Amino acid sequence: MYHPQPLSRRHYTDSFDCGKEELNVWLSKWAMQAESNRTARTFVWTPQEEDNVVAYYSLAGHLVQRSETPTKVGRGGPNQIPSIILGRLALDRSLHGRGLGKHLLVNALSAAVRSSHSVAARLVVVDAIDEEAALFYEKYGFTRIPGDTRLFRKMSSIEADLTE
Numbered sequence: 001m002y003h004p005q006p007l008s009r010r011h012y013t014d015s016f017d018c019g020k021e022e023l024n025v026w027l028s029k030w031a032m033q034a035e036s037n038r039t040a041r042t043f044v045w046t047p048q049e050e051d052n053v054v055a056y057y058s059l060a061g062h063l064v065q066r067s068e069t070p071t072k073v074g075r076g077g078p079n080q081i082p083s084i085i086l087g088r089l090a091l092d093r094s095l096h097g098r099g100l101g102k103h104l105l106v107n108a109l110s111a112a113v114r115s116s117h118s119v120a121a122r123l124v125v126v127d128a129i130d131e132e133a134a135l136f137y138e139k140y141g142f143t144r145i146p147g148d149t150r151l152f153r154k155m156s157s158i159e160a161d162l163t164e
Contacts (some may be wrong), residue, residue: 001045001103002015002045002047002054002055002100002103004043004044004045004057004065004107004108004111005043005044005046006035006041006042006133007023007031007035007042007044007046007056008042010051010080010124011044011046011051011052011053012051012053012089013027013028013031013053013113014028014030014094015052016052016054016056016089017092017095017150018091018092018093019038019093019131019145020090020129023090023129024090026088027042027053027088027090029118031058031141034058034060036056039060040058040059040060040087040088041058041059041060042056042057042058042088043056043058043108043111044056044066045057045104048119048143049143053092054091054092054094055090055091055092055095055100055104056088056089056090056093056150057086057088057089057090057104057105057107057108057111058086058088058089058120059084059085059086059087059111059112059115059134060085060087061082061083061084061085061119061121062082062083062084062085062125063081063082063083064080064081064083064123064125064152065079065080066078066079066081067079067159068082068145068150069081069094069123069145069152070143070144070145070152072143072153073123073143073152073153077122079124080119081122082119082121082122082123082125082131083121083122083125083156084115084116084123084124084125085124085125085126085127086108086112086124086125086126087127089101089104089105089126091104093139095107102140105137105140106162107134107145108122109124109158109162110162112124112142112155113150113155113162114153114157116159118151121152121155122150122154122155123153123154123155124142124152124155124158125150125151126142126150126151126152127149127150128143128149128150128151130149131148131149133149134149134151137151137158138151140153141153141157141158141161
């Protein structure tokens with residue numbers, strides 16, 4: 001099984017191909033810059049004893065306007081809800097079809113929950129890249145704004161599921 005590690009300059013990202021060019025380019029061209037600027041933290045999977053990236057996810061702090069969330073998600077929250085955005089999540093094509101997307105998502109959500117113990121965050125937010133990605137997140141309990149690809153899930157629900 002793969003274990004997440006923080007992205008560093010030693011990781012080789014140029015051959016990563018998840019099938020979605022926007023996600024490939026972001027990893028190879030922008031992830032280290034986001035790391036340096038502290039605008040996103042990227043975690044990668046590599047095969048044992050190798051530095052070739054075969055999966056990654058990125059997390060960042062975020063604020064969501066309560067008025068932008070579904071009622072059941074934003075109810076009882078402040079007008080600006082502290083959140084963590086799962087900005088990117090991608091598996092190399094070589095790993096597709098093995099059920100590893102769920103494991104990568106669990107890694108990402110576990111990291112978000114751990115972070116929320118130090119810096120408060122009520123929600124995890126995902127701006128799904130497309131309809132296929134939105135359906136993937138819905139399968140794991142995320143709530144979508146109707147007609148949109150932005151999804152939300154309460155941190156407390158995520159934590160409860162992870163401890164089961």
